[in-house]
Amino acid sequence: MPSERQRRRIPEATVERLPVYLRILAEQADLAIDNISSDRLAELGGVNAAKVRKDLSYLGSYGTRGVGYEVSYLVYQIRRELGLTHDWPVVIVGAGNLGQALAGYGGFGERGFPVAGIVDVDPAKVGSVLGGVRVRHIDELAQIVQAKHVNIGVIATPSAAAQDAAERLVRVGVTSIMNFAPVVLSVPRSIEVRKVDLAVELQILSYHEQRKASNALRSVGGAATTRPASA
Amino acid sequence: MPSERQRRRIPEATVERLPVYLRILAEQADLAIDNISSDRLAELGGVNAAKVRKDLSYLGSYGTRGVGYEVSYLVYQIRRELGLTHDWPVVIVGAGNLGQALAGYGGFGERGFPVAGIVDVDPAKVGSVLGGVRVRHIDELAQIVQAKHVNIGVIATPSAAAQDAAERLVRVGVTSIMNFAPVVLSVPRSIEVRKVDLAVELQILSYHEQRKASNALRSVGGAATTRPASA
DNA sequence: CCGGCTTTGTGAACGCGTGCACGAGCGCTA
DNA sequence: TAGCGCTCGTGCACGCGTTCACAAAGCCGG
Secondary structure, three states, X not given: OOOOOXXXXXXXXXXXXXXXXXXXXXXXXXXXXXXXXXXXXXHHHOOOHHHHHHHHHOOOOOEEOOOEEEHHHHHHHHHHHHOOXXXXXXXXXXXXXXXXXXXXXXXXXXXXXXEEEEEEOOOOOOOXXXXXXXXXXXXXXXXXXXXXXXXXXEEOOOHHHHHHHHHHHHHOOXXXXXXXXXXXXXXXXXXXXXXXXXHHXXXXXXXXXXXXXXXXXHHHHHHHHHOOOOO | OOOOOOOOOOOHHHHHHHHHHHHHHHHHHHOOOOEEOHHHHHHHHOOOHHHHHHHHHOXXXXXXXXXXXXXHHHHHHHHHHHOOOOOOOEEEEOOOHHHHHHHHOOHHHXXXXXXXXXXXXXXXXXXXEEOOEEEEEHHXXXXXXXXXXXXXXXXXXXXXXXXXXXXXXXXXXXXXXXEOOOOOOOOOOOOEEEEOOHHHHHHHHHHHHHHHHHHHHHHHHHHHXXXXXXX
16 A cells, blocks of 8 residues: 655646646636546646656655546545645845836735745835835835745846845745846745746747747758759 | 767756856856866856756866866857857846836846847837837837848736737747746747746745645644653 | 556766866076 | 866767557447
């Protein structure tokens, strides 16, 4: 008999896909679909069916052969594994353009990540209200984090202030950081950091665009010299 | 003699790191540092030195043994490879909270991705000005894309509208898409899509937080039963 | 109750990315 | 000009992630 909580480590690549499955499954549940095959889930998620099955197998064997997976049960299992059985309040550092948009974006709270607070160094910004949350001074960070039991911090400051923001967050006990500033943060190894760098994403797209362009040029030039006679 | 343009394909993993190197190198150039070793670059970028050298070797061999890399030349080479020798105008679809923040965020233009236009379906939003760009109706998408030679589109719509936005973008000739909506887009294979899903990022952090918490619990419980007598 | 159909779960092979280790090459100094 | 120290470039091995392919297992119709 396998141990009930065989908490074997889940590969990082799988962890990154589980939220996608979860969203799709939740949508299916809303459509009153209570059973789904790995094939269908793979199609909706844009991935390989074998990968879906292997990913889900890390949670335990919750499928039924010949039938598929029970949507609601799978939703429950994924939510449990991702730690989404309760809310994770987040604190946003930086009330500039991006910080304001994040605070105003309702999607966070809906998905279990309510904005516990937003702080800024600039006294001029303190006091204004964004998305129902009042901007407070960064010196109140510790108080917010402790009062609301915040574990996750979001850095939405300019690049120059990001490292300082990270250090403040770590100092007050935050252990996970989502960083929007285009800098490499230096933090203790125990702190989990996810970076979201829009410029990097655009530059990757640029690379592929440039590649398409130069390939197109080459194939035009190459066609004249390498095209077979009439095959 | 190796061909001058041995355009061997660059691994995707490397492509994703080149923008980071580029940013660091540009910073070093601003500090009047004109030479850098792979070791130092690795340290600043938070990666392995061997990886840096291997990544850069895909661009050609532009380093000098015993010395390092010439910063300005490397900047030039990376920019060339990423297709950053000229601007790539982008068009933003969706003038909601996020679209507004993106348009207002100056970082795009600075880094070579000027906002060529921002469009929305909602007539009430059309006409207002965000970050110096007037919001136009989505029916004008084709006109904007053609007039400004846009190849890259940014989807900042609600989930329900994202697929339609993607199809419109593809139809008017956009071939790269950055998607902020939490949905899997269905587009032709030739279209490059990068997704940026904030909820997914937070859920990944949640997983690690939950893991830390359950590990802490287990080690406390386990210590009571498994701690050796006095070893 | 049995045979066929469907779909899961997973062993195994493959390919990509990472990191080590070291030879090759360059500059500096005496 | 010779020797030395430093750093690049890369062959190689290892590990992770992906995918195929198939046996195991459940459902259903006759």
